[in-house]
Amino acid sequence: MVEREESFIKTRAPGTLAVKFPLRMPVKWPTGPYMGRFLREIKENAKIWGIKCPKCGRIIAPPRMVCGSCHILQKEWVPLGNEGTLLSFSVVFQRFTDPQTGEERNVPYAWGVIELDGGGVINHYLSETEITKLLQWRGKRVRAVFKDKKDRKGDFWDIKYFTLVEE
Amino acid sequence: MVKKNRNVAIVGVGQTYHKRRRPDVTQVELVNEAVSAALKDAQLDIADIDVIVHGNMELFEGNYQGDMWHVDGDGAYMKSGIRITTGGTTGGTLVCATDNIVASGLYDVALCIGFEKMEEGEATGGITGMADPLWFRWMMSGALSGASFAESLEALTMEQLERLELVAAKLRVQLADNAARNPYAHLRMKLTIDDVMNSRLLVYPLRLLHMCPESSGACALILASEKKAERITDKPVWIKDHVTTHLEDFVVGVITEAESTMRRCARKLYERNKITNPLKQIDTFEMYDPNVWWHMDWMTEFLFLKPGENIEMIEKGITALEGDFPINASGGVVSTNPIGATAMLRVAEAALQIRGDAGERQIPKEVNTAMASSFGGSTWSILNLLTKEKPM
Numbered sequence: 001m002v003e004r005e006e007s008f009i010k011t012r013a014p015g016t017l018a019v020k021f022p023l024r025m026p027v028k029w030p031t032g033p034y035m036g037r038f039l040r041e042i043k044e045n046a047k048i049w050g051i052k053c054p055k056c057g058r059i060i061a062p063p064r065m066v067c068g069s070c071h072i073l074q075k076e077w078v079p080l081g082n083e084g085t086l087l088s089f090s091v092v093f094q095r096f097t098d099p100q101t102g103e104e105r106n107v108p109y110a111w112g113v114i115e116l117d118g119g120g121v122i123n124h125y126l127s128e129t130e131i132t133k134l135l136q137w138r139g140k141r142v143r144a145v146f147k148d149k150k151d152r153k154g155d156f157w158d159i160k161y162f163t164l165v166e167e
Numbered sequence: 168m169v170k171k172n173r174n175v176a177i178v179g180v181g182q183t184y185h186k187r188r189r190p191d192v193t194q195v196e197l198v199n200e201a202v203s204a205a206l207k208d209a210q211l212d213i214a215d216i217d218v219i220v221h222g223n224m225e226l227f228e229g230n231y232q233g234d235m236w237h238v239d240g241d242g243a244y245m246k247s248g249i250r251i252t253t254g255g256t257t258g259g260t261l262v263c264a265t266d267n268i269v270a271s272g273l274y275d276v277a278l279c280i281g282f283e284k285m286e287e288g289e290a291t292g293g294i295t296g297m298a299d300p301l302w303f304r305w306m307m308s309g310a311l312s313g314a315s316f317a318e319s320l321e322a323l324t325m326e327q328l329e330r331l332e333l334v335a336a337k338l339r340v341q342l343a344d345n346a347a348r349n350p351y352a353h354l355r356m357k358l359t360i361d362d363v364m365n366s367r368l369l370v371y372p373l374r375l376l377h378m379c380p381e382s383s384g385a386c387a388l389i390l391a392s393e394k395k396a397e398r399i400t401d402k403p404v405w406i407k408d409h410v411t412t413h414l415e416d417f418v419v420g421v422i423t424e425a426e427s428t429m430r431r432c433a434r435k436l437y438e439r440n441k442i443t444n445p446l447k448q449i450d451t452f453e454m455y456d457p458n459v460w461w462h463m464d465w466m467t468e469f470l471f472l473k474p475g476e477n478i479e480m481i482e483k484g485i486t487a488l489e490g491d492f493p494i495n496a497s498g499g500v501v502s503t504n505p506i507g508a509t510a511m512l513r514v515a516e517a518a519l520q521i522r523g524d525a526g527e528r529q530i531p532k533e534v535n536t537a538m539a540s541s542f543g544g545s546t547w548s549i550l551n552l553l554t555k556e557k558p559m
Contacts, residue, residue: 007305017301029300039301062302068415091371092308097289099296100304111306123306131371135325156302 007100008155017155019100034063034074043154046146050120052076059120062156080118082144083165087113089126089134110134114142114162125161141165169408169439174558175269176396176403177518179209179278179389185353185503188286189383194230198282199240201385201508205278209389209399216389219243220265220279222251222258223507226296228287241280254297255310255455256411257281258386258511259541259549263409265390275392276399281508282385290381290506297544299416310457311370311378331478332372335459336363338481339376339501342459345488346498348527353382353503377501378458384505386512393557404518407558409551410436416545428548429468429540436538436550445470449552450534451493451520453513455542456500466494469540469550493530496520510541514551521555 008017011028015036018028031039034051038061041047051063055070061080066073089112098105110126127145128134142162152158181204183189189197206213219241221234230236234243234250249268253260258281265279291309298304323331340360346352358376366376396403412428412435426434433445442448454469456462466477466486480486486494497516500509517537519525535556541549 019300031301035301064416089371090308092311092369093367093371094291094308094311094369096291096295096308098305099292100300105308109306123303125306134371157305 006153007157008153032065034065037077038062039154039156039158042146042156042158043152046082046149048080048082048116048122048144048159049077050080050116050118052078052119059118061116061120061122078118078120080116080120080122082116083141084114084116084122084162086126086137086140086142086162087115087121088138089113091129091131091134112137112142112162124159127161127163137164169558171270171408171558172272173270174393174396174405175266175390176393176400176405177388177514177553178276178391178396178399178403179205179211179387180515180518180524181205181208181387182351182508182512182515183384183386184351185382185384185505187353187380187382189284190286194228194233194282194284194287195237195240197284197383198233198237198280198385201282201387202241202278202280205387205389211276211389211399213242216242216246216276216278217274218268218277219246219248220251220261220268220277221248222253222261222280223282224252224254224257224293226288227290227293227506228284230287233282242278247274252507253543254547255457255506255543256510256541256547256549257507257543258509259409259455259514259539259551260411261511262388262390262406262514262551263411263549265388266406266409269390269392272392275395277390278387279390279511280385280387281511283505283507283509284383285381285505286383294544308370311373328372331463332364333360334478334481335377335463336360338459338462338486339363341481341484341487342495342499342501345496345528346502348488349498349502350526351384351503352498353380353384354498355502373458373460377460379456379500379504380502382503382505384503384508386505386508386515388511388515388518402522402524403557404521405554405556405558407552407554408436408440409549410439411547411549413547414545427468428546429465430471432540432548432550433469433471436552440552445538446492449492449536449538450532451496451517451530451537453497453517453520453537453539454494454499455510455513455540456495457504457542459501461542462494462499462501465540465542469538488528489531491532496525496528496530498528510539510543510549513539513541514553517551517553521553
């Protein structure tokens, strides 16, 4: 997981998020009713939700309004649970400019592809960056670790990372 | 069946010598080098061109609306034109769109130009900036994202992983050997398996020498309707068909889709063109291979191989320049990558192979049919099918 002071800053428009940038960067992004509700559930209840397509049954998380495959409106919200299986991982060593901050991104950091128990595949940071250890994590159970409630802001990083469930 | 109003052929091919940096020229001058080379190749004057189709991925250089400020260099002055930008697939989309507008009957002779001057900006920061700003942009590291091919690592033992690392290195050495025979290629270095295996890790399991470079260069193609094409050249290369498959936003779909965009794209192309055995009916494949891992994975997807057949083909040298099914005789994307031109270079190199004009990198066996792929963000795929024989 990348150490940084804060990811997003407050804006005056409700339901939008903006980034802190060394230079003035006057952009703010609406979260919309789908991503917005997903982020609210994480902030208020520490729960991960997805959306299920009424036609193909595919679960998408973070949720989107339309299933790309069926092109129909998504309505059925499903709790996905906060635990799942680690399908694969990436450890980033290469240094580069983070387009969200204009500064160099801190490396190394690891992120995983996690299939949640309630269905749906999510990508998030992992607490471990050692490749030899992560190779042992493949196919094992991982769980989401949330920030303390008082520190949650309503963004994706209210989940700090996923970590191995100790057997 | 392919639905095309009329046949379209490639009648001119031009490209620059690709390098990491070209501080000696501006973008517009770089573009002009490729345009001039294509016109010279077709023995045409700019007055013979009806329309210019122009494209790159402007977020790298931070120079916007290149179609406007390149008018003098690309020849669009007082002509009609279209600007196209579809990410990594831009070069392929340029060819498809140009083929479409010539096939439609709107224009007879069209020039398409793809370019990138990667020295002017930063590839990884730029590509990362394309991802969803609310979440994935914070995790993504441009095209250096290991996870989608690491998916297949899930079930592998350590021994199998080590074998794959070795095959990846052998493949990279083979592509370096091809690039050494291509005077236009960017990385023309002699590599050993040890060089590849000991190069530094970028994103596990991706090493520096597994990955494509950032190049500066341009590619231009001239396409003409059947009647014009046969008047312009003795060696027209026909664009028999092309298929594009798009996917929704980053990563989500890669895991959950039952069929990859590559496989879907190939299935459609093969069905429409009665290809039941691609390894026999296609003579060579120019694949957009951003890294050697994806090269290996996508062989299986595009060519409908059995599990493990890709590894066997590489180990036996079947995909080498002298092999039965050469892939990337040009050296591929891992050797040369001016992003907005990269996908078009696949088509250009395939066309040169059919013409027999690929010089030292010419495949020794006869090339009548060639396929070229494009890749872009969210695993968008394009296939172009080129033939020596005029389509019915």
